[in-house]
Amino acid sequence: xxxxxxxxxxxxxxxxxxxxxxxxxxxxxxxxxxxxxxxxxxxxxxxxxxxxxxxxxxxxxxxxxxxxxxxxxxxxxxxxxxxxxxxxxxxxxxxxxxxxxxxxxxxxxxxxxxxxxxxxxxxxxxxxxxxxxxxxxxxxxxxxxxxxxxxxxxxxxxxxxxxxxxxxxxxxxxxxxxxxxxxxxxxxxxxxxxxxxxxxxxxxxxxxxxxxxxxxxxxxxxxxxxxxxxxxxxxxxxxxxxxxxxxxxxxxxxxxxxxxxxxxxxxxxxxxxxxxxxxxxxxxxxxxxxxxxxxxxxxxxxxxxxxxxxxxxxxxxxxxxxx
Amino acid sequence: xxxxxxxxxxxxxxxxxxxxxxxxxxxxxxxxxxxxxxxxxxxxxxxxxxxxxxxxxxxxxxxxxxxxxxxxxxxxxxxxxxxxxxxxxxxxxxxxxxxxxxxxxxxxxxxxxxxxxxxxxxxxxxxxxxxxxxxxxxxxxxxxxxxxxxxxxxxxxxxxxxxxxxxxxxxxxxxxxxxxxxxxxxxxxxxxxxxxxxxxxxxxxxxxxxxxxxxxxxxxxxxxxxxxxxxxxxxxxxxxxxxxxxxxxxxxxxxxxxxxxxxxxxxxxxxxxxxxxxxxxxxxxxxxxxxxxxxxxxxxxxxxxxxxxxxxxxxxxxxxxxxxxxxxxxxxxxxxxxxxxxxxxxxxxxxxxxxxxxxxxxxxxxxxxxxxxxxxxxxxxxxxxxxxxxxxxxxxxxxxxxxxxxxxxxxxxxxxxxxxxxxxxxxxxxxxxxxxxxxxxxxxxxxxxxxxxxxxxxxxxxxxxxxxxxxxxxxxxxxxxxxxxxxxxxxxxxxxxxxxxxxxxx
Ligand SMILES: Nc1ncnc2c1ncn2[C@@H]1O[C@H](COP(=O)(O)OP(=O)(O)OP(=O)(O)O)[C@@H](O)[C@H]1O
Ligand SMILES: [Mg+2]
Numbered sequence: 001x002x003x004x005x006x007x008x009x010x011x012x013x014x015x016x017x018x019x020x021x022x023x024x025x026x027x028x029x030x031x032x033x034x035x036x037x038x039x040x041x042x043x044x045x046x047x048x049x050x051x052x053x054x055x056x057x058x059x060x061x062x063x064x065x066x067x068x069x070x071x072x073x074x075x076x077x078x079x080x081x082x083x084x085x086x087x088x089x090x091x092x093x094x095x096x097x098x099x100x101x102x103x104x105x106x107x108x109x110x111x112x113x114x115x116x117x118x119x120x121x122x123x124x125x126x127x128x129x130x131x132x133x134x135x136x137x138x139x140x141x142x143x144x145x146x147x148x149x150x151x152x153x154x155x156x157x158x159x160x161x162x163x164x165x166x167x168x169x170x171x172x173x174x175x176x177x178x179x180x181x182x183x184x185x186x187x188x189x190x191x192x193x194x195x196x197x198x199x200x201x202x203x204x205x206x207x208x209x210x211x212x213x214x215x216x217x218x219x220x221x222x223x224x225x226x227x228x229x230x231x232x233x234x235x236x237x238x239x240x241x242x243x244x245x246x247x248x249x250x251x252x253x254x255x256x257x258x259x260x261x262x263x264x265x266x267x268x269x270x271x272x273x274x275x276x277x278x279x280x281x282x283x284x285x286x287x288x289x290x291x292x293x294x295x296x297x298x299x300x301x302x303x304x305x306x307x308x309x310x311x312x313x314x315x316x317x318x319x320x321x322x323x
Numbered sequence: 324x325x326x327x328x329x330x331x332x333x334x335x336x337x338x339x340x341x342x343x344x345x346x347x348x349x350x351x352x353x354x355x356x357x358x359x360x361x362x363x364x365x366x367x368x369x370x371x372x373x374x375x376x377x378x379x380x381x382x383x384x385x386x387x388x389x390x391x392x393x394x395x396x397x398x399x400x401x402x403x404x405x406x407x408x409x410x411x412x413x414x415x416x417x418x419x420x421x422x423x424x425x426x427x428x429x430x431x432x433x434x435x436x437x438x439x440x441x442x443x444x445x446x447x448x449x450x451x452x453x454x455x456x457x458x459x460x461x462x463x464x465x466x467x468x469x470x471x472x473x474x475x476x477x478x479x480x481x482x483x484x485x486x487x488x489x490x491x492x493x494x495x496x497x498x499x500x501x502x503x504x505x506x507x508x509x510x511x512x513x514x515x516x517x518x519x520x521x522x523x524x525x526x527x528x529x530x531x532x533x534x535x536x537x538x539x540x541x542x543x544x545x546x547x548x549x550x551x552x553x554x555x556x557x558x559x560x561x562x563x564x565x566x567x568x569x570x571x572x573x574x575x576x577x578x579x580x581x582x583x584x585x586x587x588x589x590x591x592x593x594x595x596x597x598x599x600x601x602x603x604x605x606x607x608x609x610x611x612x613x614x615x616x617x618x619x620x621x622x623x624x625x626x627x628x629x630x631x632x633x634x635x636x637x638x639x640x641x642x643x644x645x646x647x648x649x650x651x652x653x654x655x656x657x658x659x660x661x662x663x664x665x666x667x668x669x670x671x672x673x674x675x676x677x678x679x680x681x682x683x684x685x686x687x688x689x690x691x692x693x694x695x696x697x698x699x700x701x702x703x704x705x706x707x708x709x710x711x712x713x714x715x716x717x718x719x720x721x722x723x724x725x726x727x728x729x730x731x732x733x734x735x736x737x738x739x740x741x742x743x744x745x746x747x748x749x750x751x752x753x754x755x756x757x758x759x760x761x762x763x764x765x766x767x768x769x770x771x772x773x774x775x776x777x778x779x780x781x782x783x784x785x786x787x788x789x790x791x792x793x794x795x796x797x798x799x800x801x802x803x804x805x806x807x808x809x810x811x812x813x814x815x816x817x818x819x820x821x822x823x824x825x826x827x828x829x
Contacts, residue, residue: 121712189698191691201673208632209684209738212657219344268675 023313024260028284035288049170051280051287053238054321055186056172057082057231059279062257063183064115064227066275069258070187071131071220072200072267077136079250081225082232084140085111085243089233090153092312100156107159114140115225137251145244152241153214155233163237172234179230184272184314192219200267256303257282260310268320275285281306327390328353329486329517330375330406336383337370337541339725342717344370344539347384352486352517357508359528359549361560362538363757364729365715368521369411371538372458372488376408377401382537407484411491411521411728411755412668413471415478417464422446424463427476449481450474454503468666468751469618469783470494476504487511488519491728494526495665497618497783498820505531523729523757524784527555529771561759568758569790571611572763580632585643588746590629593638598624599801602638606746606777611768613792614781615817617709621801622781623665626748630662631655642746656685661744663735665781667728671735674724678716681706681723681734685742708737713717713763728755736764745776752780755788766790785814797821 019128035042061078068075090108092098114136121132162171187193195216198206207213231250236242261278263270285306289299335347345367345532352358360368373379374386377395377549385392388404395401401408415424422443423430446459451608455473463474472495479487489508493501508518508531520531528535532549536651537559558564575623586605594600599621606612609705616622616790628635634650641647642658655662664670672681683690683706690697706719712733723734732755747768753761768791781805782788788795797820805820 083619183548189696190694191688192694193686194680194696197676198673198680201675202669204670205673206684208630210652211684212653213686266518267675282750303685 001042022282024262024274025312025319027260028277028281029215030137031281031284031288035284035291038288039291044096046290048285048289051283052173052176052186053170054287055279055283056176057235057247058177058225058250058253058257059276059285060179060231060234061247061254062162062261062275062279062287063179063272064224064231065251065258066183066221066270066272067187067193067196067220067268068129069255069263069265070200070267070270071196071217072203073122073217073220073262074265075118075129075133075221076251077114077133077140078142078224078228078231078254079247080137080144081111081114082235082247082250083242083244084114084144084147084232085229086232086236086246087147087153087244088153089159090155090236090242091147092268093156094153100141100158103156103157107233108226111225111227111229111232112222113225114224114252115228116184116218118225122221123214123217141248148242148244150244152239152243155236155239155243157235157239159233160240161240162234165231171240175230175234175322179227180272180276183227186223187272192216196220200269213238234282253279253282256307256310260307276308326353328387329389330404332371332375332381332384333387334384334518335374335381335386335481336764337367337374337379338382341479343541345374345381348538348541348565349384349545350519350536350542352519354485354515354517355512356533357512357531357549359532359535360519360538361528361535361556363561364733364755364760365727366560366757367541368538369727370541371492372408372490372519372521373410374485375401376406376410376488390503402482402484405485406488407482407486409476409486409490409492411494413468413475415463415471415474416768420460421450421457421463421466421474422459424474425449425481427478427826428480432730445481446477447464449477451481452507453477454500459699467623469500472496473500480507484516486517486519487497490521491520491523492520493757494728495751495783496714498785498818499617501527505781523755523761525551525556525758526784526786528553528556533563555561557758560757565758565762567770568762569787570762570792571769586628588779589639589641591639591641592639593625593628593635595624595628595633595791597799597801598628598635602803604796604803604806608775608777610793611772611778611780611791613788613795614779614798615783615785615788615795616798616804616821618783620798620821623750624801625798626750626779626781627664629655630660630748632662654764656742656744659745659776660745660748661685661739662744662748663739663750665754667735667754668724671693672723672731673724677720678714678723678726678734679719682737682741689742704741705737708740709734712737712742712767713760715735729757729760732756733760733764736767740767740810745771745773745774747776747778749780749782751782753782753784753809761787785817788812788817789814813826 038045041047053142065078067077085107088110089103092106093100093103118133118136121127122129162175166173166174198211199213199216203213230248233245257278258275260281261274331351333349335345336346336347363369374381375399377398386395412548425446426442431438443459453473462472476492492504502725528549534546535549536546537544537761556565586607591603593602602625614622627633629640631650631652641648645658647655679702683701687696690700705784709719714733715730723731753764774779789812795812797804798815799821807816
């Protein structure tokens with residue numbers, strides 16, 4: 001009896017395990033094949049470049065979000081911080097008359113500072129990250145409107161360059177790849193990155209082992225702010241102007257990308273490569289639905305279902321791991 | 324004796340992925356009897372009882388209840404057949420009150436709403452059984468590990484089970500609470516409840532058990548009467564005999580007069596409101612200082628304050644003449660302090676992370692170069708210490724949460740071995756550790772003190788305190804009640820100091 005059941009269970013286990021560990025990637029491949037069959041417009045050079053450009057903003061935001069989620073928190077402010085950073089940069093250039101490159105750096109610093117404030121409020125002010133960053137969402141969006149008076153401001157050439165082309169390759173794609181490498185290096189190789197997993201897994205055990213939990217949390221949110229600023233500049237560069245309502249709601253895309261990529265919202269789990277795939281899944285679905293002329297209303301429904309499916313896979317993964 | 328067992332696991336087997344954990348084991352529980360399961364850490368005891376409790380499904384064999392083959396797909400199904408379980412790892416909701424935890428899933432209701440007074444009364448009754456005198460509205464998260472264990476026991480007792488499984492219920496308890504538990508067990512037994520009892524305290528086996536099933540590496544080794552001598556049991560369990568359970572030449576740390584080694588750790592007038600007050604002592608190089616006391620005496624709080632885990636109000640902590648800042652764990656670690664907390668799952672380990680990672684947290688920053696983690700070095704150090712401590716695992720990349728309880732404990736310990744800590748603060752260092760591994764931990768303590776280190780050990784196991792300490796402090800109600808040399812120390816002497824208040828009250 002056991003001889004007949006064993007091979008079956010073993011095959012079932014491997015299949016489950018493979019799916020659980022690479023669910024998002026498998027999903028992405030299936031999606032691409034389906035779109036390739038469904039529409040001739042999908043696999044064209046131009047469309048693939050489009051996807052690359054669109055994914056760059058979401059993915060860069062989501063890389064920052066990955067740090068936060070791995071460390072057991074959440075950052076709802078990344079979309080607003082992205083908009084604020086781009087606006088600060090344009091304002092520094094247009095109104096304060098700073099050189100373009102300095103304005104670009106100023107934008108990044110603005111994002112970093114917003115992140116530091118989030119981190120301080122969470123680690124030292126003991127505000128749950130959900131609340132601290134919800135407040136920041138409102139503050140950052142408000143400041144963006146105050147600075148811009150509700151109108152777009154044009155970006156310096158240095159920022160527009162981020163939205164342009166480097167030879168045949170769009171700059172956003174270059175920035176995306178560099179950001180992915182940096183984020184992955186930080187998370188995998190550095191002390192601070194490894195500590196994030198410990199803090200997210202069990203903050204008290206991490207603290208008693210001598211890890212500087214509060215400083216780690218501040219760093220985590222600071223990184224999320226910095227990556228958000230970069231995403232905001234990419235977005236503004238593409239439009240040659242900082243928009244007051246830019247990146248509204250993007251935080252949800254970023255969270256979705258991280259979760260589809262296999263991170264756990266309870267902390268301690270997650271990878272940059274997974275997040276990258278997660279962001280691609282979101283963007284490819286949107287792109288495909290556009291090509292198939294599905295209205296944006298229905299697109300939202302589909303995206304919601306995809307997120308639910310991805311979390312389902314997350315649950316399955318944890319089950320296979322614990323048994 | 325052809326009495327029908329209440330429940331039998333018949334030729335059961337269990338594998339996790341590629342690892343076979345239980346192979347062809349049969350064990351029965353009879354009405355009014357206490358069946359003991361004995362085996363080393365990782366032998367498979369918890370895995371076995373989890374099949375009886377509906378947590379795991381056996382991959383082979385069958386479960387028979389009252390002569391009928393059953394499946395237990397959920398813990399609920401097991402409870403419906405009258406099987407209640409006290410698990411080794413606590414399953415409590417820290418943000419809920421004691422009463423709510425005890426009655427979780429069985430909240431008494433009136434008109435569809437939770438009947439709070441019935442809830443309190445029933446929880447109160449269950450807690451009285453085991454002599455836990457505490458406000459049932461207290462949040463479980465505020466309790467120490469021993470009291471949490473008592474809540475967990477009360478929860479299982481309140482189910483009115485026919486079959487009660489107790490997986491190391493006494494590991495976190497002092498003798499005092501253990502005796503209350505045994506009194507309850509005696510009462511249950513006279514009422515025909517069948518019990519399955521697991522413990523690494525061999526002396527408890529003859530005290531409460533009827534028969535003992537010995538497991539080794541997931542396989543059945545023998546079934547013997549509970550009256551079997553301890554060294555006989557040890558031999559069955561580890562496959563060899565253990566010469567000396569407490570391999571310390573106690574008092575050796577106190578060297579001949581004139582060459583008295585310097586104090587390494589000095590604690591002076593340490594006070595923390597509501598926890599402990601005016602504690603003063605020194606620990607010398609090469610010394611093991613034992614701290615005994617009842618649950619709630621403030622031993623853990625004291626240790627945590629010294630380690631920098633909590634703040635305190637006044638007093639000083641000095642290591643090798645250098646005063647440590649309050650509540651600063653990093654400074655304490657830098658000064659050579661290593662702290663093994665009492666609750667390994669909640670405070671000691673990141674259970675979802677690998678054994679490798681867990682062993683390395685304390686040295687992550689100190690071994691890094693330019694902020695980059697030293698992966699290769701970390702791995703070889705972790706591997707070496709895992710081998711040294713004989714941590715039983717499938718691979719070093721396995722999640723530490725999947726190790727057996729005793730092996731998890733060794734992993735917490737191993738972190739400080741890697742950090743080369745010279746002042747170890749151990750809070751119940753062998754809780755849930757088997758006899759063989761205990762001796763290994765004791766040998767490690769000896770090696771640390773022989774190399775000039777110092778150890779402070781809080782333990783609720785009196786034989787361990789007596790067997791391993793060079794000097795013993797006894798705490799009572801947050802104060803030092805007395806100090807005993809090895810020559811003076813006996814179980815009675817310690818208990819008299821620890822419990823004087825309790826006796827006066829009674
Ligand atoms: N969920 C799991 N996944 C993989 N391996 C597991 C899992 N649970 C237990 N094991 C392995 O099964 C073996 C037996 O573990 P078990 O917890 O039953 O031991 P035990 O006899 O209760 O030990 P202890 O005395 O330390 O509590 C161990 O080697 C452990 O690593
Ligand atoms: Mg166990």
